[in-house]
Amino acid sequence: MNELIRMPDSAEKTQVPESRDVSQIYDTAAGDEIFALAAEIYPICRSITGNGVRETLRILGRYIDIDINEVPTGTEVYDWTIPPEWNIRNAYIKDARGHKVVDFADLNLHVMSYSVPIRKHVTLSELRSHIHSLPEQPDVIPYRTSYYSQDWGFCMAHRQVLSLRDETYEVMIDSTLDEGSLTYGEYLIKGETDEEFLLSAHICHPSLANDNCSGIALLTYLASRLSTIKTRYSYRFLFAPGTIGSIAWLALNEPTVKRIKHGLVLSMVGDGGGPTYKKSRQSDAKIDRAVSHVLRHSGLKPSILDFSPYGYDERQYCSPAFNLPVGLFQRSKFGAIPQYHTSADNLDFIRPEYLAQSYRLIASTLDAIENDVMYLNTNPKCEPQLGRRGLYAAIGGTQDVEASRMAMLWVLNLSDGIHSLLDIAERAELPFAAIRCAADLLRQSGLLIDPIC
Amino acid sequence: MNELIRMPDSAEKTQVPESRDVSQIYDTAAGDEIFALAAEIYPICRSITGNGVRETLRILGRYIDIDINEVPTGTEVYDWTIPPEWNIRNAYIKDARGHKVVDFADLNLHVMSYSVPIRKHVTLSELRSHIHSLPEQPDVIPYRTSYYSQDWGFCMAHRQVLSLRDETYEVMIDSTLDEGSLTYGEYLIKGETDEEFLLSAHICHPSLANDNCSGIALLTYLASRLSTIKTRYSYRFLFAPGTIGSIAWLALNEPTVKRIKHGLVLSMVGDGGGPTYKKSRQSDAKIDRAVSHVLRHSGLKPSILDFSPYGYDERQYCSPAFNLPVGLFQRSKFGAIPQYHTSADNLDFIRPEYLAQSYRLIASTLDAIENDVMYLNTNPKCEPQLGRRGLYAAIGGTQDVEASRMAMLWVLNLSDGIHSLLDIAERAELPFAAIRCAADLLRQSGLLIDPIC
């Protein structure tokens, strides 16, 4: 007989805590709200530093009480140094007749990010050596950066490049690269414990809707909704420039890092692909199991990928000295779609319904993590008689009754002080929500109790 | 070099025990004998209590010296209470002309089990509210019970229900629900040790041939044959009503429960489907490995299923405080065939050849469990020279020689004090019987000894 199961004396019985029902934040308006916010920040010219990031964070501040942090140029953060701050007011290429061939004001992707200021007349030949285009996708404009080498460049549709006449052009980039700072935003929801769940989105890309206006907007909306309910974990939302931003945050917040128990990086959450989850370096962390479980029961066709050291900021969170349980959630996998890092990643590429779907998947994951507790069956010898407690028909609908009964039988059978609700959901191959609901019913009937802590 | 292998001094050498050859009970008459017994008990109206169970056990008593146990109505057994005893003498529905529309005497399935006594005239409308039928299988009569709510009912072919005219009917059920007891039968074969192997069949279903006249009959025959040979384990055969019966037995026999080392629940063992094995909650208990191994080498197409808390009495044996290594053996999986819990589960649905097959699979499983011992290769450095001991041709036939040699090489290679014969059979992917036979030959040649206990 299983000696692990010791029933507490009734005097020892601890109070049954309330289930933390994150599903309360499911919201039919979510898709439209997230889309609207993504659309609002889409036109802003962001980079790894500069006013575009500040303006974006100011807009997010309308939804959540976000902290703005500035890290001065030259600050050393592990192996890296915060670069000069880049800002840009205007840029264009004019042809011999003074006609603007490309104009930054039309689309900020036209200028390579971190381009040094320039104003001169150049031959077509010299101009072309500074133009980036995609011969295989001749109608879209690529996104390019030059953060760590001094250079300038324009990005154009290849079809337009081919149409340029052999004449003299005026190139003008009115940018500045000065002492300044790198800016990131942070928002903390205090939970019952100091243990933290990190949610992180990169905020350094200019007009790319999916990558990552979608992630920024979803996290902001999630933060505003999550702040209205009680949670076990504290939730830290980080909006920081990719790579250098998360490196700076880690370097400046090591004590906080130790409190992170679960985490997700979000990017490209608004297209109809995937969903895709790349596991943390730990590979079987609770976050890995929870996301995988939620995605497998999503009715979609998820891809669950092993960790690799290439991707988004999970690269830094999962570097060997941190090895944090932080995975990457996306819809389409980065780099695997033609829109990736081009002007085709615009507001037509993301949709409210996909944003709503992603939002719900993330919320369901949080629900599983928040409620992944371990109960004890108070009646561990044989099954209790569910019928006389009215538990057979506790939920309406024949199929629901059947599913609810199976969920109750699984919870009873595995609530042995060894298996948590997520363990049970995995083994039962039932949605976590069904298991949690069954556990709630059984607790109310006194058939489950919290184990002695 | 493997320090785990220490050869005993010759003085320490223990006597090589005889192989316990359960295959002695393989029997060409088994199929017919089991079928005849199943056919004999098929007509009896069994329920979870009452004289039908007693009459059935009395018939089994012709084969084995079965103990009859009575648990009085009202006895508390864990979360349950033994219900009143139900008996039935007669029942019918008569139409307006006094013609019997259904008659209990024709088929006991016609009356819902545990129907309260009734005798009155009813309209067709009221009658239909008490009739159970299967619109999707209009020619068969379903099996229904109402153990824990006071109700009455008839079961009919749906085609017949549709033909009922709108007139007044007389319904009569001559049943009793009184203080009495729940009855179960138990039979113990004492082995060399007190460690027990539990074999359990539910005995509460009326005229359903496969579910479970087949299981009752097979276990009875097995018990009678097994009692004729020497075994290491003691074998406990339990014939009890489903759910409440096994719960009662567990509640009243906790000291015995601790001795159970392996167990099987048998139901529906006479049809041509499967074989199906549902693993114990432990999932890798020796019984799980032994049955899986035997089924994989059966030449049939077995389904090996993970444990789930829905099914037969393994639900109780595998409840968390017991967590016994008890699996479920069936042919077709319960609920997965149209005959399940209908009048189509009659004597035409089961066949002597399938009963014989099931019998042999169970006996082979017992053989593997009985003989799953661990030997030491007395010659662990390099292979011994089999040829000069005449072991190459120890078994006739070229293919047999080849198979026997492979079995001997595997046994020699893995008899290192870590691997048991079942471990070896699994790794070699050879039938357990071949491995046991090879081990017997090698022991006779002195190439294997028992390890020091």
Place this chain on the structure above:
Amino acid sequence: MNELIRMPDSAEKTQVPESRDVSQIYDTAAGDEIFALAAEIYPICRSITGNGVRETLRILGRYIDIDINEVPTGTEVYDWTIPPEWNIRNAYIKDARGHKVVDFADLNLHVMSYSVPIRKHVTLSELRSHIHSLPEQPDVIPYRTSYYSQDWGFCMAHRQVLSLRDETYEVMIDSTLDEGSLTYGEYLIKGETDEEFLLSAHICHPSLANDNCSGIALLTYLASRLSTIKTRYSYRFLFAPGTIGSIAWLALNEPTVKRIKHGLVLSMVGDGGGPTYKKSRQSDAKIDRAVSHVLRHSGLKPSILDFSPYGYDERQYCSPAFNLPVGLFQRSKFGAIPQYHTSADNLDFIRPEYLAQSYRLIASTLDAIENDVMYLNTNPKCEPQLGRRGLYAAIGGTQDVEASRMAMLWVLNLSDGIHSLLDIAERAELPFAAIRCAADLLRQSGLLIDPIC
């Protein structure tokens, strides 16, 4: 944070050892050289004892300074006894007209190995009882032996057997079975450590090109090339008769056996099948992982087989008291091809290009084992900035840059004091050579150091 990673003080830092680049021995001439040697030893009549083995070893001695060992007839080696030495000068069958039907001088396979001397006239009927042929492969001559029972025999194409007329034949075998010895060859390359890598080929088959002139020749060439470079391990090459030879070696060299850390048996390495690797009994030894890894990245279609106690001398190395990490490398699996143990296993059956391929696969395996070290990332918090160290373009070609960067990211991410380079290559699913190359670049940049020993 990962407490396992402790950075050494600079004073503690150990010298970075040179990478041991076994790929230096890759060699475009290898295929032709190995083939030429195999062809030279092909005609010799070898058996488990006798002058054929000595002559073969003498030829190998032209390439490597091989030690010749003689084990006298009658020596007990574990369960076995060294048999009398067999030598043969001549043999034939003559028909009634004195015409030689078969002649040992044409092909040594014509005489069953270990045939006792005979000279007499026999009827066709008696002759046929001593003739071995293959009715299903009527044009090839089988290879047969009779080591441990006194007998004589001839091997012939079945078509020729059928054409024999019913007349008297003269059979003559001029062989000797006398006190003598069993001969084996051994060659040791001393490495930086006394830990040994055993490479073993059987040397007892007569004119069978693939089985095992190919293995003997490959190992000899490998030994001669490997002796020119620095290695961590000492390499022991063993050329011994199958079964009795390896048993004798193990029995006479137990202290050496304890030093063996990795090992491979090679046979049939010259045909175009496979490659095939049969794992050691340990099943996940480093040799098993290294060969599997190399084969999976070979561009060929390898078969990776679980250990079984049937095959070549790995049977003895993997007997339970030794349980050495020794696997079997082959091209086609033994017994799985029609040429196996017939005259069709001749010099047409093996090819320089396949020998070269096999040679390279073995050398790549040695490279992985030699260089499977564990490094520490000196910058374990976040990624180091590869760009400013010029590491992004350290290797030419766009695809190479990409692959090299992924390899560097993997090495940095997993060089945590837990994962060795082979672990990293496996998890990254990148060729070991790419991982080793990335590690070399990172060491040169100071981004990796050796852990404190």
